[in-house]
Each structure stands twice: as structure tokens, then as C-alpha cells.
Amino acid sequence: MKKHILHYIKHSFAAAGLLAVSSCDLQKTNVNPNSSSDVSISAVLTGAEVSQAFSLGVDDGIISSIYIQQLSGANGDAASFDNYTTAPGYFNSTWGNLYVSVLDELKVVQQTATAQTLPYYRGIARILTSYGYGTLTDLFGDVPYTQSLYGNNVTNPSYDTQESIYTALQLQLDSAILDLSQPQSANLGAVPASDDVIFSGNIAKWIATAYTLKARYALHLSKADAAGAAQKVLSYLYNGTTWRGIASNASDAQLVFGSSATNANPYYQQNTYRPGWIGLGASFVNLLNGNKATDANTTPEGTYVDPRRAYYATAYPTGSGKYQGSTAGVPGAYSVIGSYYGSPTSPVVFTSYAEAKFLEAEARIILNPADPAAQTALQEAVKASFSKVISNSSDPYATAQKQAAYITAKATLTGNYAADLETIITQKYLALFLQPEVWADYRRTGFPAIPLAQNATSAANPAGAIPRRIPYPQNEQSLNKNTPSGSGYQTPRLWWDK
Numbered sequence: 001m002k003k004h005i006l007h008y009i010k011h012s013f014a015a016a017g018l019l020a021v022s023s024c025d026l027q028k029t030n031v032n033p034n035s036s037s038d039v040s041i042s043a044v045l046t047g048a049e050v051s052q053a054f055s056l057g058v059d060d061g062i063i064s065s066i067y068i069q070q071l072s073g074a075n076g077d078a079a080s081f082d083n084y085t086t087a088p089g090y091f092n093s094t095w096g097n098l099y100v101s102v103l104d105e106l107k108v109v110q111q112t113a114t115a116q117t118l119p120y121y122r123g124i125a126r127i128l129t130s131y132g133y134g135t136l137t138d139l140f141g142d143v144p145y146t147q148s149l150y151g152n153n154v155t156n157p158s159y160d161t162q163e164s165i166y167t168a169l170q171l172q173l174d175s176a177i178l179d180l181s182q183p184q185s186a187n188l189g190a191v192p193a194s195d196d197v198i199f200s201g202n203i204a205k206w207i208a209t210a211y212t213l214k215a216r217y218a219l220h221l222s223k224a225d226a227a228g229a230a231q232k233v234l235s236y237l238y239n240g241t242t243w244r245g246i247a248s249n250a251s252d253a254q255l256v257f258g259s260s261a262t263n264a265n266p267y268y269q270q271n272t273y274r275p276g277w278i279g280l281g282a283s284f285v286n287l288l289n290g291n292k293a294t295d296a297n298t299t300p301e302g303t304y305v306d307p308r309r310a311y312y313a314t315a316y317p318t319g320s321g322k323y324q325g326s327t328a329g330v331p332g333a334y335s336v337i338g339s340y341y342g343s344p345t346s347p348v349v350f351t352s353y354a355e356a357k358f359l360e361a362e363a364r365i366i367l368n369p370a371d372p373a374a375q376t377a378l379q380e381a382v383k384a385s386f387s388k389v390i391s392n393s394s395d396p397y398a399t400a401q402k403q404a405a406y407i408t409a410k411a412t413l414t415g416n417y418a419a420d421l422e423t424i425i426t427q428k429y430l431a432l433f434l435q436p437e438v439w440a441d442y443r444r445t446g447f448p449a450i451p452l453a454q455n456a457t458s459a460a461n462p463a464g465a466i467p468r469r470i471p472y473p474q475n476e477q478s479l480n481k482n483t484p485s486g487s488g489y490q491t492p493r494l495w496w497d498k
Contacts, residue, residue: 041112041121042195048105049197052128053255053348055102057266057434059094060135061348062278064439067467068429069281069293069450072326074333078277083329083456084467084489089474094139096475099148103132107149117188120203123179124192127210130172131350134217137165138440139470141494142484158482162495169217173210180207198255198350205246209253211236212245212356216437219359220496222366222444230363237360245356249388253350264344267337267434279333280313283450285325287430288313294451297325297334304409307398308389311340312433329454340389341434349435354388357381358428362421369417378424382411385431422447443468443497461489468493 065071066081073082080086106125113122136143145165147157160168180203184191192201199205218232237245246252257265270278282297288309290302301322306312309323316324316334324334340346358381364374383403390398411427413420425447429438441447450466457464460471467489476483486492 041109041116041118042192044105044108044112045121045124045192046195046197048102048109048125048128049255051097051101051105052132053198053257053350054266055094055097056135056350056436057348058270059097060139060436061434062267062270063094063470064139064436065434066278066281068439068442069283069328069453070429070433070438071284071337072279072281072328072333074277074279074326075331076274076277078274079331082326082331083453083458084461084464085456085458087474088471088477091470091473092475094470095136095473098132098136103129104149106132117186118191119179119182120184120187120191120201123176123203124196124206126172126176126179127206127213130169130176130213133165134169134213135436137162138220138436138494140472141469141487141492144480144482155479156481159484166217166221166496170214173214177207177210180210198253205251205253208244208246208251209351212253212351212359215245215356215359215363216351219362220440220444222362223496223498226366230366233359233363234367237356245359246351246353248353249384252347252352252388254347254352255350256347257345259344265342265346266348267342268344268346271336271342276333278336279326280323280335280337282325282327283448284430284433285313285323285335287426287448289323293426293448297327304406305397305402306430307386307395307403307406308340308430309397310392310395311338311389313338314342327454328451329456337434349432351437352384352388352432354381354384354431355428355435355437357384358424358431361424365413365417365420365424369420370415374420375413378411378413378427379407381431382407382427421445422449442466443494459488463490465490468497 062071063081066073066078067084073079080090106129109125110122110129113119113125133143133145142159142161143165144157145160145168147154150157191203194200199209214236215233218229218236220229222229237243257263257268261269264272267278283293286293286295286297286299288306289299290304290306291299313323313335314337315321326332326334336342357377361374361377361381364371364377368374386398386403390403392398396402411423413423422445425441425445428441429448432438442450452464452466461467468491469487469489471487471489472483477485484492
């Protein structure tokens with residue numbers, strides 16, 4: 001029987017157990033031997049982190065990246081993502097993986113950590129729980145929150161409004177920061193170590209991640225109250241004049257996968273098991289080529305080629321030194337995900353230093369388009385992305401001179417708010433490759449200005465526009481009487497997108 005896109009690699013990964021995962025090297029044992037064994041909080045945390053990273057890649061990252069034309073659903077079942085005709089039944093997996101494989105497990109971590117007085121475990125679980133619910137509500141809008149995760153005890157959970165969920169996310173992150181700010185002696189047992197496969201128990205990095213996520217969720221509300229959102233962003237990233245968000249690439253919240261077939265990076269697995277199904281989108285490759293997102297996908301490269309191009313993309317044809325993306329809605333794979341994110345041991349990124357600096361840059365121009373600190377933040381963000389991705393000093397497109405010239409040409413602010421917002425969001429779109437956050441940015445700002453997909457008109461998307469949301473899964477529509485009716489790709493719009 002034919003399997004849906006990505007389901008095969010999820011199942012093969014799950015079948016491996018998670019016996020092969022550990023801190024930043026998913027090939028070793030995952031249990032912290034110093035931790036309590038009443039409920040193996042170590043094993044549950046490890047499994048939840050890996051499941052969340054994998055879901056972030058295959059459920060959320062690939063789907064949203066196709067909608068925003070970083071990727072293309074070039075062939076096979078993936079083509080339905082490219083023209084927005086995916087049946088609601090497909091999203092049963094997207095929904096279920098987050099609720100069951102991630103949030104249920106994180107609830108166990110929180111409950112066990114509370115019972116055993118382990119605030120560091122609880123704080124980490126709270127951050128990841130906020131991330132999980134934040135992902136769900138940014139995909140689907142209103143979702144079960146207060147009545148979720150009760151299994152058969154609540155078979156028809158009510159749907160919480162996105163507005164109330166956003167309030168809860170901030171409170172959950174505040175609680176996480178309080179947990180993680182306690183002295184190590186407050187933990188009546190072992191603290192997270194190698195069982196934390198994101199930060200190896202580095203509590204300072206988790207706190208910085210929490211503040212960065214608070215800034216992210218604050219800026220999502222820019223359509224409702226831009227100045228208020230911007231002020232909150234800066235208050236979360238700074239304690240007075242002291243920076244407290246993610247402070248360097250070395251502190252990025254990400255999970256690095258292993259080299260074996262069953263624990264390799266999800267994008268690598270996708271390219272391996274479904275070759276030709278996922279390509280790069282023409283809009284994204286056009287920008288990498290130094291052109292406009294709306295140019296034809298055969299346009300020769302421009303003057304300022306993105307220095308990350310050879311790491312984000314493969315050449316097409318192979319060995320040609322040329323790069324071409326697929327026109328949205330038109331079958332055909334050309335360049336595909338390149339070595340930086342497409343290798344077995346590539347990372348899946350939750351949030352990063354680059355994102356934190358993009359958040360700062362946008363917040364500053366909202367409050368004062370002439371603020372020189374906005375330019376500094378933007379250039380720090382782009383430089384951080386270059387430093388993270390580029391590794392070949394002999395790449396003629398990625399020399400120090402080429403990087404500086406690119407920043408001058410493509411990442412310089414003018415003091416004009418509309419033009420500078422487009423510059424910031426376009427550069428963020430390139431730096432946050434494969435991260436669902438770029439879809440949120442598009443829905444907030446309309447940037448980058450990407451073309452409509454071809455052949456994208458359907459009953460669920462009658463005008464053929466870029467999706468603003470995902471329809472509720474078929475299982476929810478059929479089995480939960482509280483599921484809102486009438487969801488499509490455009491309506492009802494998310495609360496922060498109105």
C-alpha cells in the first residue's frame with residue numbers, strides 16, 4: 001500500500017526505539033545513569049526532544065516551507081502541498097504526533113519532575129511544551145489546550161482560543177524561567193545532562209531560549225499592536241541594557257541527528273526515501289541566485305549571489321554550478337536541500353541567535369525606523385547565519401569580501417519603514433531556512449513577496465492564495481464534536497493574523 005509522504009520515514013525512525021540517541025550525537029545510549037529510575041524521566045525527556053525535533057522537521061518544517069516556497073512539493077504525494085489540495089486526513093499525523101508523541105511525553109516529564117522535586121527537568125519540559133502548543137496554534141488556530149492530554153478521560157476536548165493560548169504560552173515560559181533560575185541544590189536528585197539532547201543540561205542556554213521564544217510570540221501580535229509587541233520583544237531580549245536572549249550560534253536551540261539510517265536527519269531521510277518528491281522552491285532559489293523571488297526560475301544569477309547558496313542547495317544539473325528551483329504548483333524537482341540541512345547529521349533548529357537578532361531588528365524599526373541599533377542587529381543576524389552555515393573558505397561565492405558585499409547590497413536599512421521591513425523579513429526568510437517561523441512572518445507582514453502558486457484553486461482554497469492556516473485534521477472533524485467547522489486554507493484566519 002502506498003505510504004503518504006514522510007510517514008514512512010517517521011515510522012522507520014520510531015521503530016528504532018530511540019535507543020540510539022544522546023546529547024548532540026544520536027548514536028549513544030540516552031539514559032542519564034544518575035537520574036531517578038522510578039519513572040525514567042531521562043528517557044522520557046530524550047524521547048520527547050527527539051520526537052519534537054523530528055516532527056518540527058517532517059510535519060511542520062516541510063509543510064510550511066512548501067507553502068512559503070522555500071521548498072516545492074515537486075512530485076508524488078508532495079505535489080498536493082504545492083497546490084494546497086492535501087486532504088484533511090493527512091493532517092491527522094501532524095496533529096497526533098505533536099499531541100501524543102511530544103506533548104503527552106512532556107506532561108509526564110513535568111508531573112514526574114514535580115513529584116520528585118526536579119525543577120530543571122520541569123523547566124525544560126515547560127519550554128518545550130510552550131513550543132509544542134505554539135506550533136499547533138500557529139498551524140491550526142484555536143486548538144485544545146486546557147482539556148488536552150487527558151486521554152480517554154476527556155474524549156471531546158474543548159478548543160481554546162488562540163488569544164488565550166498565547167497568554168498561557170507566556171505564563172508557561174515565565175514559569176520555566178523561574179524553575180531554571182533556582183540553584184542546582186533545589187533539585188532533589190540528578191539534574192539534566194546527556195539525556196537533554198538539545199543543550200546537554202546547560203541551564204543558562206535554556207533560559208536564553210525561553211526569553212527568545214517570549215520575544216517570538218510577542219512579535220507574532222504585531223498586526224494587533226505593533227508598538228506594544230515591539231516593546232515586549234525588547235523587554236524580553238534585554239534586561240535593561242543587558243542582552244539575555246540567545247547570545248551566539250553556539251547557544252542555538254537545535255537537535256543534531258545521527259548518521260545511521262534510523263536516526264538520521266529528517267530532511268536527509270526524505271531525500272533518500274522519496275527522491276525527487278521535495279525540491280527547492282523557485283522563490284527561494286531565485287533569492288539565493290541574487291534575483292527577485294518573482295523572477296522566472298531560469299533567470300541567470302545576479303550580481304549578489306547569496307554566500308549560503310552551495311550549502312542550502314544542490315547544483316542543477318549536478319556539477320553545473322547552477323541552481324534552479326521549482327515553480328510553485330508545477331511538478332518537477334531541480335535543486336534539492338543541500339548539505340548543511342540535508343546530511344544525516346544535520347540539525348533541526350528550534351530557535352537561534354540569528355532569529356533573536358532579526359526579532360530585535362524588526363522591533364526597533366517598528367518603534368523608530370531611524371534607530372541605528374536596528375541596522376546593527378540586522379547585520380549581526382545575517383553574519384550569524386553566514387558563520388553557522390558556511391564552512392568552505394575556498395567557495396568563490398562565500399569569501400569574506402563576497403559576504404561583506406552581500407550585506408551591503410542586501411542587508412542595509414534606509415530609514416523607510418516599509419522598505420526596511422521587507423529587507424529584514426526577506427533576510428530572515430533566507431536565514432531561517434526550513435523553519436516554520438518564516439510562514440508566520442509572511443502571514444504577519446506579507447514578505448517576502450512571493451508569487452501565487454499555479455493550479456492552486458480548490459474548494460478549501462477558492463482564490464488560490466498562499467495558505468494562512470491548515471484545515472483541521474479529518475480525525476478531529478469526525479471524532480471531536482467540539483472541532484470548529486468550516487476550516488480551510490484561508491479561513492477562519494488565525495487570531496493574530498486578522
